[in-house]
Amino acid sequence: MDTLTVKQALIAIANEEKKPPYGMCVVRDVVTAFRENKEHHLKDKILARSPFFAQKNKGAEVVVKAKTERTRYIATKELSENNKWLNELCEPKGMTTIISELLGFSSGFFTDYKNGRRAFPDHLKNQVKKIESQAKEILAEREKAYQLKIAHGTATRYAKGCRCDLCRRASSKRRAGLKRMAV
Incomplete structure (x- = not known):
């Protein structure tokens, strides 16, 4: 109408x-x-x-449209070879995000591939293999930065940060550098 x-x-x-x-x-x-x-x-x-x-x-003739039922694909425990390989590669926390950032895809796609909701194509597997070593290096760097953050803490009850010798020296050098620049 x-x-x-x-x-x-x-x-x-x-x-x-x-x-x-x-x-x-x-x-x-x-x-x-x-x-x-x-x-x-x-x-x-x-x-x-x-x-x-x-x-x-x-x-006008009466046309009855058949309603199709929409069902969500439920992943079975049977994963393809490519999905199993991706699942093992993305096992460390944060690896899915790193790979998706390097390839320029949404991390949701790789989560679907990893869980078996989508079939993981061979051409994507080849692209992931090319950047696999780079992704592992980035993951190691992020893990190292995270461990430093945990070891030194970011705040105390006085909100001054960590009070270990390394952090004190670093903050005093920073303060000394700022004083020299101000003079």
């Missing part, structure tokens, strides 16, 4: 009933009622009073 024809029919009905014209939201509701074959109180008035819709409905 066309929005313009429904609007014109509603204007004609409003004029006959001596009412102000219906708003666009009502027109939209009537059009969706026609398209989705739903109930609407103005739908019957349009069909009864407008010869255009009566002719159109006589010539």
